[in-house]
Amino acid sequence: METSLTDYLEILNPAQREAVTVPEGNLLVLAGAGSGKTRVIVHRIAWLISHQLMVAYSVLAVTFTNKAACEMKSRLSELLGREADGMWVGTFHGLSHRLLRLHWQEAQLPESFQVIDGDDQLQVIRRLFKTLGVNEDRFDAKKVQGYINRKKDEGIRANQLLSAENPYEKVQQEVYLQYEKICTESGLADFAELLLRSYELLKNNPELLTHYQARFSHVLVDEFQDTNAIQYQWLLLLAGQAKSVTVVGDDDQSIYGWRGAKIENIRRFEREFKGTRLIRLEQNYRSTSTILAAANALISHNGSRFGKTLWTEGEQGDPITIYAGFNEEDEALYVVRAIREWLNQSGTADEIGILYRSNAQSRVLEEALVRAGISYSIYGGLRFFERAEIKDALAYLRLVVNVADNTSFERVINVPPRGIGDRSLEKITELAAEHHCSYWEAAKKAIELRVVSGKIETSLRGFVSLIENLCVAVPSDSLTQLIDVVIRNSGLLRYFREQEGEKAQNRAENLEELINAANDFEAEYPVEDNLSPLTAFLSYTSLEAGERKNGTGDAAVQLMTLHSAKGLEFPLVFICGLEDGLFPHHFSRENPSALEEERRLCYVGVTRARKKLYLTYAEKRRVFGRDEDRHPSRFLREFPEHLIQEVHRKVSVSVRTPFVGSAGMSGSGADGSNEGYRLGQRVVHPKFGEGTVVDHEGSGERTRVHVQFDVYGSKWLALAYARLEPA
DNA sequence: GTGTAGGTGGTTTTT
């Protein structure tokens, strides 16, 4: 590694080099998209260590996503030439979790506390609605969930709230209060709790705080614009006085305001962290000047910016293409055509990113890609550890770790069905309330007291002994063995196996995959911080819900939301669905600051592109199964015209409306004659076999259609001569 | 208590 650091410094530009080599003190790096943000953090750590200004042990590096944390770790070990021993690198949530595991007593948590994700949290709230008798027509559990998380993100506990006069607010407060109680009793911590609790841990334990303040002499934060109130407080607390805190961020890429992120934190940092030095990184190494100019023009429509103009020495490149699809399927077909073109010009599929505002948009795009035989992979939708059957299996394990976990108890008591229905569960919960004990204890009492009928008693006994046996096995069996036992002895695996249908079989396979996941986990995650493998695994499944990737092959087109695209780049980028109401999303219609966030999201999307950018929208879109007229997004009008090339489709076509006359021919199509061909229609040709209509041109006798044949590839055929028939 | 047929109501983004 002796070659390295001087050489590495040379590839940095002056501003980057300055940021990397500022010796001590607080540093704010305002870094535009593609200007080498992460690189600065990583190099700064390496530089400080190599100049013996600090040791790895005193580094705390925080990121926002797991993806980013992994990236940082691997770049660090590459640069340092070894594993970054003793460094704390991770997400806010991950690091908070680690603190809480190490100091669970001081944090007033049970040793076996469990991390729950948003879904679990919602379940707890729903059940609370029932026990509190909250009117579910007037109160939305999701809204209350949002309320609770918002409060926690602001660092406010239920008992710190002033009691509200507004009856609506009052109910929310009450649910919050009871929710906290349940979490305490059952040993559960949601995501926001991790942050708040670890903040309180440090705040309330001066000697711990002093220890960590002394230890982490250097704190570095990536994507600082995404920090929320409690994360900021956490940093401020941990940094203490006169420390060396480096934060890197871009106010123009703040896209998590809805989750409590505060851009103002950047200004606050400058004010509240003494002697902060400000460095701007404005040179972009990623995009063509055209793309960059478009991005700059777009973002200039936002007020209240820090002010920063990205520039590049890169070439001008192609203009940005805007395509107006007839409907969303036409839009997708256009994307496919453009991808083909890219591939034909010796581009590869993994150079392509298709971005959209909401996950729901992915399906039509996927279908078009499948039909075109282009391999793709998707980030989004259900992650592995979020699947219902997986959560079922994990709930058994959670119950084993902590029998007082009523939520998990409720989840699995009758999954798979074992004859313990609503009525029996009700009896158990009543017993639990009566004896102030957990559902688990109540279930055993129910057997003793014979409050359930014989048949149910038998199943209940079976359930109890299942869990007890597992409890016995925990210390001796490996994680992999445990899970194997759970899915077999609980009957879960058999339950899905015996069901008809692909879905059920998939679920069975997922359960088996869970065994592999546990196996991998055991191999890759050596027990750290003396956590039991089982607890570590369960936390891992909540905190990092697993790869969001599913789809085909390696060299694949990547589909994802604009949010998950942050931090990535692609030579070729499509942003789809640039329509009023979709992007910007109608939720942000009335709220100017929400609209600005949408614009930043668009800015993020645009700046993902290196060489070529396509922006598409549809004039009609199916929403809730209804065709709706749509209008182009206002953002499209904010790009300077000279950077844009608008592509118009040749004819008004629709997948649902026929576009050309039938085999009889003479039909002009103008009268909407029915038996014509449609885009996307399956057809059959005597010689080429079956295929799909993907395009057409001309009219009347000169109509030609472009057919993608399953076997013979794509061909243009004159409709008048080709003996084409609907398949 | 369990399973299925219909109706219903709901789409932002994520640690």
Next chain:
DNA sequence: CCACCTACAC
């Protein structure tokens, strides 16, 4: 358009 939920029949 879909996944979820309620209402019924077993």
